[in-house]
Amino acid sequence: MLSQLGEEAKLLAGGQSLIPLMKLRLAQPSDLVDLNFISGLDTVDKGSDEIAVGALARHSDVADSDVSGQVPILRDCASGIADIQVRNRGTVAGSLAEADPSGDWTPVLLTLDAQLHCLGSQGSRMIALEDFIEDAYSTVLQPAEVIRRVRIPIPPAGSGGAYLAFKRSAQVYATASAAVQLQLQLQDETCRQVRIALGCVGLTAARATQAEDFLSGKHPSAENLASAAEAAVEDAQPVSDVKGSAAYKKTLLRALVRRAAERAVRRARGEQLEGGHEYV
Amino acid sequence: MSEAIPTVPIEVKINGEACRDKVEPRTLLVDFIRQQACLTGTHVGCETTYCGACTVLLNGRSVKSCTVFAVQADQGEVQTVEGLEQDGQLHPLQKAFSREHALQCGYCTPGLLMSALHLLQRNPCPSQSEIRKGIAGNLCRCTGYQNIISAIEKAAQEMGGRKTAEE
Ligand SMILES: Cc1cc2nc3c(=O)[nH]c(=O)nc-3n(C[C@H](O)[C@H](O)[C@H](O)COP(=O)(O)OP(=O)(O)OC[C@H]3O[C@@H](n4cnc5c(N)ncnc54)[C@H](O)[C@@H]3O)c2cc1C
Ligand code: FES
Ligand code: FES
Numbered sequence: 451m452l453s454q455l456g457e458e459a460k461l462l463a464g465g466q467s468l469i470p471l472m473k474l475r476l477a478q479p480s481d482l483v484d485l486n487f488i489s490g491l492d493t494v495d496k497g498s499d500e501i502a503v504g505a506l507a508r509h510s511d512v513a514d515s516d517v518s519g520q521v522p523i524l525r526d527c528a529s530g531i532a533d534i535q536v537r538n539r540g541t542v543a544g545s546l547a548e549a550d551p552s553g554d555w556t557p558v559l560l561t562l563d564a565q566l567h568c569l570g571s572q573g574s575r576m577i578a579l580e581d582f583i584e585d586a587y588s589t590v591l592q593p594a595e596v597i598r599r600v601r602i603p604i605p606p607a608g609s610g611g612a613y614l615a616f617k618r619s620a621q622v623y624a625t626a627s628a629a630v631q632l633q634l635q636l637q638d639e640t641c642r643q644v645r646i647a648l649g650c651v652g653l654t655a656a657r658a659t660q661a662e663d664f665l666s667g668k669h670p671s672a673e674n675l676a677s678a679a680e681a682a683v684e685d686a687q688p689v690s691d692v693k694g695s696a697a698y699k700k701t702l703l704r705a706l707v708r709r710a711a712e713r714a715v716r717r718a719r720g721e722q723l724e725g726g727h728e729y730v
Numbered sequence: 731m732s733e734a735i736p737t738v739p740i741e742v743k744i745n746g747e748a749c750r751d752k753v754e755p756r757t758l759l760v761d762f763i764r765q766q767a768c769l770t771g772t773h774v775g776c777e778t779t780y781c782g783a784c785t786v787l788l789n790g791r792s793v794k795s796c797t798v799f800a801v802q803a804d805q806g807e808v809q810t811v812e813g814l815e816q817d818g819q820l821h822p823l824q825k826a827f828s829r830e831h832a833l834q835c836g837y838c839t840p841g842l843l844m845s846a847l848h849l850l851q852r853n854p855c856p857s858q859s860e861i862r863k864g865i866a867g868n869l870c871r872c873t874g875y876q877n878i879i880s881a882i883e884k885a886a887q888e889m890g891g892r893k894t895a896e897e
Contacts, residue, residue: 469797470779482755486802510791533867534848535782538791539798620866621780 453571453594455481461596462486463544464508466536485596496520496604503600509537509545521604522717523611523631526725527558533620543597546579549654551586552623556655558613561631561645564602570595586653606643609633610718612710612725615649616702618693625693626650628682628706634670634718641665646678646711648703650693651686658682661707670715679707740804744769745813753800759793760784762800763810771811771840775869782868785841786810792848794867811840814847823847823885832881834872842868846882854890858883 452459460479462468463486471477485491491506494515501517501524509528512518518525531537531545531554545555546566556579564579570592582589591597605611611631615624627649633642644665646658661682668674688699713723737752744767751766763772763786775783777796784796787809795808814821823846826832833839842865849856849864856864861882862875870878 465797465799465802466779469799473777484799484802533782534845534864535785535792535794535867536779539793 452483452596455483457593459483459593461547463506463547464536464540466532466540467544467548467550494518499604501602501604503542503602505541505543505596505598507542509540509542510534512542513537521562521602521611522723523558523561523613523629523714524602526613527554527615527629530554530615536621542600546582546600547589547591547597549583549585549587549589550623551653551655552627552650553655554613554615554624554627554649556583557627557629557647557649559600559602560647560655560657561611561629562602562605563645564600566597567599567601568595569598574598576601580657583654605631606633608636608718609643610714610716611645612713612717612723614706614710614713614725616706622693624650626688626699626702626706628703628710630707630710630714632665632670632711632714632718634715639669640667641670641715642667646682646707648682648686648707650699651688651703656686658685658707660685665711670711672712675708675711675715678711679704682707738801740801742767742800742803742805743807745809755799755801757800758796759786759788759798759800759803759808760795762803763795763808769810769812773837773840775837775841780869781838781841782845782865783838783841785844785868787844787848790851792845792867809844809847811843814843821847822888823850823882826881826885826888827878830877830881830884832873832878838868838870838872842870842878846885849882850886850889855886856882 458480462482462484485506491504493504494507494511495502496517509531513525513528542555545553559579566577566582568575571594613629615627617624629647631645635642644662646661649655661678664681665678683700683704686703688696690696735754737754739752741750749767760774764770773783775781779794779797784794785792786795789806823843845865845868861879
């Protein structure tokens with residue numbers, strides 16, 4: 451249907467980005483195709499080795515689902531986006547398609563190596579999230595292509611992760627954010643499969659690969675976590691804007707990466723911790 | 731310049747009563763509720779998905795009705811502040827808001843009541859911080875929130891208490 455309507459037609463999911471943009475005339479689609487009347491798209495399913503988040507699964511569906519208890523970084527993210535009204539409408543897939551550089555899902559799902567199952571007139575394809583976002587507000591999706599589901603590999607046993615976002619209030623996007631996911635090796639408690647991603651750092655969220663490499667194989671001592679945070683900040687290139695100067699954001703990022711890493715380690719050891727977004 | 735925009739018939743159950751009318755596809759749910767269903771308890775504060783004055787329950791979930799199209803509520807159920815009162819009796823949340831001085835100008839109140847209702851339906855016994863999180867999408871420029879939080883706390887106790895009395 452989207453392909454028949456032409457390139458100016460748009461898909462409507464939660465409408466929590468698109469409707470505000472249409473009011474501002476920043477988006478002027480010729481037609482809207484509303485996904486909300488298709489049933490069965492709002493699922494959050496756990497398979498043996500992956501979690502599949504349907505195209506219409508809302509942030510609050512993810513926050514409430516059992517799977518986000520098992521992969522707590524998902525709940526950290528889902529339960530803190532904006533406010534409950536926005537979470538009751540806005541979808542994970544819509545957030546990724548929107549590709550806002552300050553969006554919360556991209557850094558979190560980058561640490562989990564998420565794949566997007568997309569459907570278009572050319573058929574279906576899997577796109578790694580790494581390759582999906584091209585630039586701020588721009589993805590590799592073709593005009594009539596939709597995200598059918600987001601597929602998230604379940605982290606191996608002994609893993610832990612945490613997401614921390616720093617916001618001025620519930621309704622605004624984060625000023626800076628950090629996601630950390632890692633596995634602790636049972637025998638010697640060294641960090642494996644380390645993934646660190648930062649939000650609000652320029653045009654797209656980005657992995658901090660230097661910091662990941664630094665922490666891999668190391669013991670998660672306070673000193674090592676602080677050094678990893680330092681390495682992550684060296685990688686990062688946040689830009690100055692109304693939310694703060696680049697230097698301020700780097701200071702925030704340093705603390706967020708360190709604290710998210712500490713939480714990830716505690717969770718990997720089996721501790722139950724609440725958390726996620728922090729307001730000033 | 732104004733071309734007639736084709737309208738679509740919709741049917742929405744508002745506070746239990748079916749409401750049928752035609753709307754333009756771009757009509758926002760809040761405008762349908764206020765102007766076509768003539769229920770003006772739901773307010774428009776900002777129209778930018780920020781203030782929460784327009785909060786209603788759509789199919790049991792709180793939403794900002796300025797950021798949902800009316801056509802999206804077709805065949806759905808909406809609950810507004812007018813639906814809180816039952817048989818001439820104010821809802822325990824409304825009574826607690828009045829008793830605890832949780833409103834001054836009252837502009838934010840309908841939205842806050844609906845957010846509080848949604849919160850208590852999901853979590854009948856919320857902590858103070860859960861209440862704060864539950865109403866984070868509703869701005870109040872008058873009260874400073876303290877009395878709103880204590881009103882929700884009191885209403886929760888009362889509603890919980892009433893439940894045990896019924897059992
Ligand atoms: C007040 C407020 C505060 C917010 N704060 C935050 C925040 O702190 N962090 C955050 O991450 N987000 C925030 N958001 C955005 C929110 O998460 C949105 O829900 C999200 O960005 C878009 O999801 P949606 O389902 O509402 O998409 P829509 O608004 O319906 O669509 C957005 C775009 O994605 C496209 N699209 C939607 N679904 C698909 C699909 N399945 N396949 C292909 N394309 C699709 C649409 O065509 C459109 O171009 C906020 C929104 C508001 C209103
Ligand atoms: S009027 Fe809808 S959020 Fe303010
Ligand atoms: S009572 Fe005036 S805005 Fe809340």
